[in-house]
Amino acid sequence: MPNRKEVTVSELRLDAVSKSFGGLHAVSNIDLVAPQGSITGLIGPNGAGKTTIINLITGTLRISSGRVFLDDVELTTAEPDVIARRGVSRTFQNIRLLPEASVLDNVIIGFHRHERSSVVAGLLGLPSSLRETRALRQRGMEILKRFRIERFADAAAGSLAYGHQRRVEMARAVAAQPRILLLDEPVAGMNDVEADELGDLYEELAASGIGLLMIEHNVRFVTRMCTRIYAMASGKMIAAGPPGEVLKDPNVIAAYLGDRYAKG
Numbered sequence: 001m002p003n004r005k006e007v008t009v010s011e012l013r014l015d016a017v018s019k020s021f022g023g024l025h026a027v028s029n030i031d032l033v034a035p036q037g038s039i040t041g042l043i044g045p046n047g048a049g050k051t052t053i054i055n056l057i058t059g060t061l062r063i064s065s066g067r068v069f070l071d072d073v074e075l076t077t078a079e080p081d082v083i084a085r086r087g088v089s090r091t092f093q094n095i096r097l098l099p100e101a102s103v104l105d106n107v108i109i110g111f112h113r114h115e116r117s118s119v120v121a122g123l124l125g126l127p128s129s130l131r132e133t134r135a136l137r138q139r140g141m142e143i144l145k146r147f148r149i150e151r152f153a154d155a156a157a158g159s160l161a162y163g164h165q166r167r168v169e170m171a172r173a174v175a176a177q178p179r180i181l182l183l184d185e186p187v188a189g190m191n192d193v194e195a196d197e198l199g200d201l202y203e204e205l206a207a208s209g210i211g212l213l214m215i216e217h218n219v220r221f222v223t224r225m226c227t228r229i230y231a232m233a234s235g236k237m238i239a240a241g242p243p244g245e246v247l248k249d250p251n252v253i254a255a256y257l258g259d260r261y262a263k264g
């Protein structure tokens with residue numbers, strides 16, 4: 001691979017990534033690094049291009065130009081399932097669970113990156129896979145315990161309160177044993193207590209070696225959680241650094257004020 005950079009820290013890296021939709025430059029020339037074992041923030045007003053960045057990293061959208069690496073492995077043109085198997089998991093801005101399926105089954109689906117056949121067979125109830133199914137259920141329960149939602153294991157995921165559904169979604173993403181976890185507005189609509197409880201879980205995940213890249217509007221939360229944040233506006237990177245610096249940056253303040261005025 002030409003121009004491969006030497007990597008000392010394990011990390012997700014975007015080099016000059018751009019994405020156009022027809023004439024709209026949704027994302028322009030974005031450089032970004034999310035190291036494993038720490039929490040990186042991505043902020044910016046609505047329409048800044050944040051979700052598009054996640055869709056480009058996961059392969060949901062094709063990159064127009066630029067490159068994406070996980071350590072020294074290039075993911076730029078990889079298919080979404082390959083990117084997932086390499087260790088990139090995500091949650092969605094709008095929660096996407098199987099609402100009728102149990103909480104435990106929703107999490108077990110997250111294992112499929114490693115054990116597709118047995119999970120599918122297990123969910124179909126094939127007798128040959130009963131033992132694996134039991135083992136998977138046990139591992140699923142362990143993850144539910146980690147997220148403190150084991151009491152909901154048999155409940156339909158869609159019947160849970162919003163904050164708990166967020167946890168199920170996180171548990172499913174973690175079941176895939178990610179190296180990098182992409183979180184799109186994970187605490188939107190939560191109060192400070194609920195957000196901080198989830199924040200404790202994010203810190204545990206980071207301490208276990210996972211790299212978190214978190215899109216989030218909640219300034220208090222971002223300041224608490226992130227060692228470094230990136231700020232985007234109109235598809236461009238306008239600031240990067242420690243939260244205390246970035247949130248004081250005049251360009252960042254202007255971008256958010258503009259957004260507020262634009263909304264009236």
Ligand SMILES: Nc1ncnc2c1ncn2[C@@H]1O[C@H](COP(=O)(O)OP(=O)(O)O)[C@@H](O)[C@H]1O
Nearest residue numbers: 021024026044045046047048049050051052053
């Ligand atoms: N699939 C798409 N097709 C066309 N335009 C899109 C698509 N996805 C996003 N956009 C546009 O790209 C810009 C950035 O959107 P998005 O990444 O969702 O912003 P954010 O998550 O920061 O609010 C917006 O102008 C949005 O309308």
Ligand SMILES: [Mg+2]
Nearest residue numbers: 050051052093
């Ligand atoms: Mg978004």
